[in-house]
Amino acid sequence: MSATAIAPPPRRVRAALLVIGDEILSGRTQETNLRTLAQFLGPLGVSLAEARVVADDPVAIKSAVRALASAYDYVFTTGGIGPTHDDITADAIAAAFDAALDEHPEALALLGAHYAEQDFTPARRRMARLPHGARLIRNKVSTAPGFMVRNVFVLAGVPMVMRAMLEEIAPWIEGGAVTHAIEIRGPRAREGLIAAPLEAIAKARPNLSFGSYPYYADGDFGACVVARGTDLAELTEARAAVEAMFRDLGVTIVV
Amino acid sequence: MSATAIAPPPRRVRAALLVIGDEILSGRTQETNLRTLAQFLGPLGVSLAEARVVADDPVAIKSAVRALASAYDYVFTTGGIGPTHDDITADAIAAAFDAALDEHPEALALLGAHYAEQDFTPARRRMARLPHGARLIRNKVSTAPGFMVRNVFVLAGVPMVMRAMLEEIAPWIEGGAVTHAIEIRGPRAREGLIAAPLEAIAKARPNLSFGSYPYYADGDFGACVVARGTDLAELTEARAAVEAMFRDLGVTIVV
Numbered sequence: 001m002s003a004t005a006i007a008p009p010p011r012r013v014r015a016a017l018l019v020i021g022d023e024i025l026s027g028r029t030q031e032t033n034l035r036t037l038a039q040f041l042g043p044l045g046v047s048l049a050e051a052r053v054v055a056d057d058p059v060a061i062k063s064a065v066r067a068l069a070s071a072y073d074y075v076f077t078t079g080g081i082g083p084t085h086d087d088i089t090a091d092a093i094a095a096a097f098d099a100a101l102d103e104h105p106e107a108l109a110l111l112g113a114h115y116a117e118q119d120f121t122p123a124r125r126r127m128a129r130l131p132h133g134a135r136l137i138r139n140k141v142s143t144a145p146g147f148m149v150r151n152v153f154v155l156a157g158v159p160m161v162m163r164a165m166l167e168e169i170a171p172w173i174e175g176g177a178v179t180h181a182i183e184i185r186g187p188r189a190r191e192g193l194i195a196a197p198l199e200a201i202a203k204a205r206p207n208l209s210f211g212s213y214p215y216y217a218d219g220d221f222g223a224c225v226v227a228r229g230t231d232l233a234e235l236t237e238a239r240a241a242v243e244a245m246f247r248d249l250g251v252t253i254v255v
Numbered sequence: 256m257s258a259t260a261i262a263p264p265p266r267r268v269r270a271a272l273l274v275i276g277d278e279i280l281s282g283r284t285q286e287t288n289l290r291t292l293a294q295f296l297g298p299l300g301v302s303l304a305e306a307r308v309v310a311d312d313p314v315a316i317k318s319a320v321r322a323l324a325s326a327y328d329y330v331f332t333t334g335g336i337g338p339t340h341d342d343i344t345a346d347a348i349a350a351a352f353d354a355a356l357d358e359h360p361e362a363l364a365l366l367g368a369h370y371a372e373q374d375f376t377p378a379r380r381r382m383a384r385l386p387h388g389a390r391l392i393r394n395k396v397s398t399a400p401g402f403m404v405r406n407v408f409v410l411a412g413v414p415m416v417m418r419a420m421l422e423e424i425a426p427w428i429e430g431g432a433v434t435h436a437i438e439i440r441g442p443r444a445r446e447g448l449i450a451a452p453l454e455a456i457a458k459a460r461p462n463l464s465f466g467s468y469p470y471y472a473d474g475d476f477g478a479c480v481v482a483r484g485t486d487l488a489e490l491t492e493a494r495a496a497v498e499a500m501f502r503d504l505g506v507t508i509v510v
Contacts, residue, residue, distance in 0.1 A: 022464065022466050022481075022483070023466060023468060023481070024289070024306075025289075025293060025302075025303045025304065025305070025306065026293055026297070026302075026303070026434075026436065026483065027289075027290045027291075027292075027293030027294040027297065027303070028436070028481065029290075029468075030287070030290050031286065031289060031290075032285070034279070034280075034282075034286060034308070035279075035282045035284075035285050035286075036282075037282075038280060038281055038282030039282040042281070042282065047280075047281075048280045048281070048282070049280065049310060050280070050307065050308065050309055050310075050315070051279075051280065051307065051308040052305065052306065052307045052308075053289070053305065053306040053307075054305055055304060055305075056464075056466065060305070082446050082467070082469065083446050083447045083450045084446050084449070084450045084453060084454070084467040085450065085453065085454035085457055085458075085465070085467075086457075086464075086465065086466050086467060115447075119447070119448075121447050121448065121450065121451065122451065123446075123447050123448075123450030123451055123454075124447040124450075126450075158469065179281075181281065181283070191337050191338050191339050191378075192338045192370075192374070192376050192378050192379040193374075193376065193378075194339070195338045195339045195340065195376065195378030195379075195381075196376065196377065196378055198339060198340065199339070199340035199378075202340055202341075203340075209277065209311075209341075210340070210341065211277050211278060211311065211341050212337070212339040212340075212341060213278060213284075214337065214413065226277075226278070226283065228277070228281065
């Protein structure tokens with residue numbers, strides 16, 4: 001008699017993003033790092049589960065870091081790691097973890113090598129101050145000192161530098177099951193008409209999550225159904241069910 | 256002897272945004288409503304002080320609404336007010352305030368008038384369920400039932416509909432002092448070189464907040480200094496101080 005193998009549930013790894021910056025909240029700058037991070041984490045088996053945007057305010061940053069670091073497997077912050085007085089992320093993160101802020105030898109060496117001696121101002125040297133125990137995140141496009149401490153990755157806010165840092169840390173991240181998404185567009189399918197059959201489809205498939213998004217194209221509204229889950233066979237079966245639903249409603253399907 | 260008039264400090268009104276939607280966190284859809292809201296609120300004398308993005312999850316929405324509604328003067332939510340099973344915002348907000356969810360007579364009449372009788376499906380009728388005491392937010396482009404309950408404005412996620420709702424509610428908002436911003440660009444001004452003089456400028460002007468943002472143009476990095484405050488005279492004086500700082504550093508100023 002052989003024991004029946006029961007597959008463990010897929011391991012879920014969840015992350016949060018903390019965007020730090022007055023320039024986002026004032027409407028000056030369009031935030032784009034959230035989407036970059038979500039698309040980076042997905043294939044690594046990490047789901048972005050929450051994001052917050054706070055001002056350049058030490059109390060707000062500290063409190064958000066504490067809340068998110070204890071609730072999620074990983075936290076990513078963007079912004080506030082430059083040399084000016086409004087760059088207070090390292091200080092606030094040290095405060096959140098009751099950690100000291102030391103000059104990090106590797107960060108100091110990196111910055112010292114980059115600037116001529118007369119250009120290595122105290123403000124630039126200040127960037128080498130990282131929370132005790134931090135691991136430096138190097139990147140290919142700048143000397144901005146990103147770092148990891150505990151489960152928090154502290155990244156630059158400038159999108160080009162942030163992306164270069166993500167490349168660096170990809171191997172550091174332990175993901176779980178990868179969530180895949182499928183998308184089925186039903187032109188001229190009104191959400192109010194697909195709601196009931198789509199709800200039945202979703203209820204019968206508790207392992208998957210279903211979203212419905214209205215869209216406008218060719219002069220009319222349609223509905224785009226998205227299904228997400230970790231099992232590709234389940235998603236293939238769900239696609240057939242959604243396509244059958246659209247067909248029953250007399251809707252042409254766009255794949 | 257006449258009493259010296261002392262001006263009261265400017266009244267600060269602060270708001271938070273709660274973005275509701277798996278499609279933002281998964282990276283499928285680029286969020287743009289934050290910036291729209293910030294630029295709408297600014298001239299009304301309301302500062303956007305925090306934003307959060309949560310999934311289509313009743314517990315996450317309820318907990319974020321409670322936290323934000325008690326911390327800020329106004330809360331704005333976007334997303335999740337359509338007819339499909341993943342549209343759970345009204346339910347979650349009712350739960351956050353321990354309020355019943357009733358069919359709102361005005362919302363019901365509006366939806367009933369829009370759809371032919373055979374098209375007024377239970378899913379569409381479900382959109383008329385609003386938290387007890389809610390005030391309907393009509394809009395010019397759709398019948399989607401936005402609403403206000405307590406200090407929370409519940410708006411559509413589709414940007415075009417969200418903007419139409421903002422137009423409607425502008426007169427409902429009691430703002431405080433309007434925060435103005437000025438921006439002075441210093442081409443080839445490296446942040447590491449302006450950091451010390453800019454910090455001195457900022458420290459001497461505690462009523463204003465100063466930000467420094469690196470930018471890339473014409474093949475080189477520059478620094479853009481932003482000052483924000485409610486007093487235009489103070490901002491004019493600050494502009495002169497920042498321009499003098501750039502001049503002292505030998506930087507051409509771009510206004």
